[in-house]
Amino acid sequence: MPVSSYLHPTAMVWDAFELQERAYFPDGTEVRPIAEPPVLPKAPAGLRLRGVEKAFGDNRVLRGIDLDVPAGQFVAIVGKSGCGKSTLLRLLVGLDEPTGGEIDFIDDGGDRVAPDARIVFQEPRLLPWFSVADNVAVGLGDGVPKAFARREAELVLEEVQLSEKAKEWPAKLSGGQRQRVALARALVSRPGLLALDEPLGALDALTRISMQQLLTRVWRELGFTAVLVTHDVTEAVHLADRVIVLDEGQVTLDLAVPQPHPRHHGDPELALLEGRLLAAVLGES
Numbered sequence: 468m469p470v471s472s473y474l475h476p477t478a479m480v481w482d483a484f485e486l487q488e489r490a491y492f493p494d495g496t497e498v499r500p501i502a503e504p505p506v507l508p509k510a511p512a513g514l515r516l517r518g519v520e521k522a523f524g525d526n527r528v529l530r531g532i533d534l535d536v537p538a539g540q541f542v543a544i545v546g547k548s549g550c551g552k553s554t555l556l557r558l559l560v561g562l563d564e565p566t567g568g569e570i571d572f573i574d575d576g577g578d579r580v581a582p583d584a585r586i587v588f589q590e591p592r593l594l595p596w597f598s599v600a601d602n603v604a605v606g607l608g609d610g611v612p613k614a615f616a617r618r619e620a621e622l623v624l625e626e627v628q629l630s631e632k633a634k635e636w637p638a639k640l641s642g643g644q645r646q647r648v649a650l651a652r653a654l655v656s657r658p659g660l661l662a663l664d665e666p667l668g669a670l671d672a673l674t675r676i677s678m679q680q681l682l683t684r685v686w687r688e689l690g691f692t693a694v695l696v697t698h699d700v701t702e703a704v705h706l707a708d709r710v711i712v713l714d715e716g717q718v719t720l721d722l723a724v725p726q727p728h729p730r731h732h733g734d735p736e737l738a739l740l741e742g743r744l745l746a747a748v749l750g751e752s
């Protein structure tokens with residue numbers, strides 16, 4: 468039996484790439500040596516939440532969330548401090564379990580698919596003893612051949628416009644650049660869903676605007692589903708197709724943002740939406 472013929476085809480391509488050996492698909496055809504490894508093809512993953520609850524002891528943080536997010540949509544979640552935004556995000560990416568209800572990942576046709584999500588936090592959480600490229604490759608997990616991981620890291624660093632820093636140490640980067648590395652690490656496995664927990668919250672105003680533009684571009688190019696938690700309603704309406712307001716663990720407003728990209732600061736229609744959102748967050752509507 469040909470070596471590796473029991474492996475998943477993608478794994479065989481990795482083998483061929485890493486070991487420069489002959490590898491075969493299950494039908495016996497040889498895997499051609501590849502100069503350029505493929506970017507992992509992934510479809511966006513939509514979400515279906517039904518009656519999602521989360522309690523910490525007596526503290527009922529999420530109280531029956533029902534939500535449908537179509538594959539490829541960009542959703543922002545805003546709300547007062549402590550209303551449960553980060554808790555909801557942690558449930559979506561599997562960092563915590565709901566105490567009630569169901570969370571399903573779905574495809575375009577509404578069929579359930581395997582959970583496939585990554586998260587970016589406010590702090591980049593990079594490994595200081597790894598280069599930028601190696602930090603990004605961490606996002607592919609263990610057991611991936613080094614040469615393949617290196618190439619994928621290079622590709623995604625190009626997407627976040629940081630190729631020239633691939634060999635640099637994280638300590639040598641600016642705050643915005645570190646956050647771009649964290650974004651690249653989350654995207655390198657081409658997740659179906661990207662969760663963003665205040666990822667721009669620690670950046671200065673100008674860097675924040677350029678990161679918003681970068682996020683929009685990367686989302687449009689790669690096509691994943693995005694769920695962004697932010698305190699900033701201006702940021703929410705600039706990035707998202709739809710903004711959800713959470714209050715005491717319940718959805719109190721679900722607002723579409725139909726404006727096409729690129730969106731401009733000072734756009735009066737966006738300002739109107741910001742006003743509605745702010746009123747809802749403050750409980751004035």
Ligand SMILES: Nc1ncnc2c1ncn2[C@@H]1O[C@H](COP(=O)(O)OP(=O)(O)OP(=O)(O)O)[C@@H](O)[C@H]1O
Binds near residue numbers: 526548551553
């Ligand atoms: N691991 C935990 N154990 C106990 N309580 C928790 C835990 N995580 C969150 N909470 C509680 O859940 C509530 C919601 O917290 P969460 O971090 O989701 O709010 P948030 O809306 O993201 O707030 P912020 O905008 O300030 O980040 C808070 O009362 C918090 O104390």
